[in-house]
Amino acid sequence: DGGITQSPKYLFRKEGQNVTLSCEQNLNHDAMYWYRQDPGQGLRLIYYSQIVNDFQKGDIAEGYSVSREKKESFPLTVTSAQKNPTAFYLCASSIALETEAFFGQGTRLTVV
Amino acid sequence: SQKIEQNSEALNIQEGKTATLTCNYTNYSPAYLQWYRQDPGRGPVFLLLIRENEKEKRKERLKVTFDTTLKQSLFHITASQPADSATYLCALAPGTYKYIFGTGTRLKVLA
Numbered sequence: 001d002g003g004i005t006q007s008p009k010y011l012f013r014k015e016g017q018n019v020t021l022s023c024e025q026n027l028n029h030d031a032m033y034w035y036r037q038d039p040g041q042g043l044r045l046i047y048y049s050q051i052v053n054d055f056q057k058g059d060i061a062e063g064y065s066v067s068r069e070k071k072e073s074f075p076l077t078v079t080s081a082q083k084n085p086t087a088f089y090l091c092a093s094s095i096a097l098e099t100e101a102f103f104g105q106g107t108r109l110t111v112v
Numbered sequence: 113s114q115k116i117e118q119n120s121e122a123l124n125i126q127e128g129k130t131a132t133l134t135c136n137y138t139n140y141s142p143a144y145l146q147w148y149r150q151d152p153g154r155g156p157v158f159l160l161l162i163r164e165n166e167k168e169k170r171k172e173r174l175k176v177t178f179d180t181t182l183k184q185s186l187f188h189i190t191a192s193q194p195a196d197s198a199t200y201l202c203a204l205a206p207g208t209y210k211y212i213f214g215t216g217t218r219l220k221v222l223a
Contacts, residue, residue, distance in 0.1 A: 006155075033211070040120065042201065042215035043156075058210065090155050100146060101203075101211055103155030 003027065006091050006104035013078070013085070013111050021076045021107045023091035029102070030095065032074040036060060037088040037106075046089075049074055078109065086111050115139065118202060118214040126222050131192045133217045135185040135202035140212075142204040145178055145185050150199045150216065159200075160187075192221045 004025040013019045025032065031050050035043040045058030049068040063082025068074055074093075078085045088108050092101040117136045125131050135145070144163045148156035162169045162178045162185070169176045175188040189196050199216040206212070 035213075040215065043213040045210060045212075048210060088153075092155075100158035100161060101156075103157070106153070106155050108153075 004091060004093055004102050004104040006089075006107050008107060009105065011107055011109045013109060015111055016080045018077055018079050019109065021078065021089055021091075021109070023074045023076065023104060024072055025074075025093045025102070026072060027093055027095070027102060028071070029093035030071070031093060032068070033092045033094075033101065034058075034064070034066065034074070034076045035090045035092065037090060043090065046076065085109055116202065116204060116212060116214040118200075118217045120215055120217070122218040122220060124220045124222060125192055127192060127194060129192055131189040131196070131219055131221070133187040133200050133219065135187070135214055137183050137204060140183075140204055140206050141180075142206045144205055145176075146203045146205070146211070147174075147176055147185075147187050148201040148203060148213075150201055152199075156201055189219075192219075194221045194223050197221050 007022045033048040034046040037043050044060050046064050047055055047058055047066045049055040052071050055066050055068050063079055065077045088106050090106045091104045094101045115138045146161045147159045150156040160176045162176045173190045177186045197220045199218045201216040202214045203211045
């Protein structure tokens, strides 16, 4: 089945630690995205990538980093510089402009 | 500044009625607009896309309108069912890869 897979579903992190969220797609999509969702704030764009080996900052990139070494994979690292990392993180992909985004099931990150 | 507004208050309607959700935007000239459904703890799922030169789009019990003069989209669910209860998000794409999402409206259909 084609789709987009995020792992893990739940993640706990101690303050001061970096953590990496996985996102893999087998839809052969060029564009991939990372969003953060907080209650009452909707989805906010962290990073996006239009093509392999290229990515751009979104609206809230501070404290996050990404890589796009393969078309299928777009991992997100939440660094210790992110002051309020507890949130629901969503990865998405799309084939091109004017097409829908396909979302993963999300990773809920909690800092303990 | 650029802004997308959806009614943040929950919408409760009786089963069988038509639900109407609103998406207003300012300072954009979107090439197209999308609607998504999101269930609690899950990722959004695409429902409909409407382009700036289209006034209306339908899919089964769903209907979307797009008024670029009013800068507004309306999302209708006819003959609503309890299974339609979810949060509905609108998203704009102003001609780039960057989708811009509204905060969503929570719909509850009462049996």
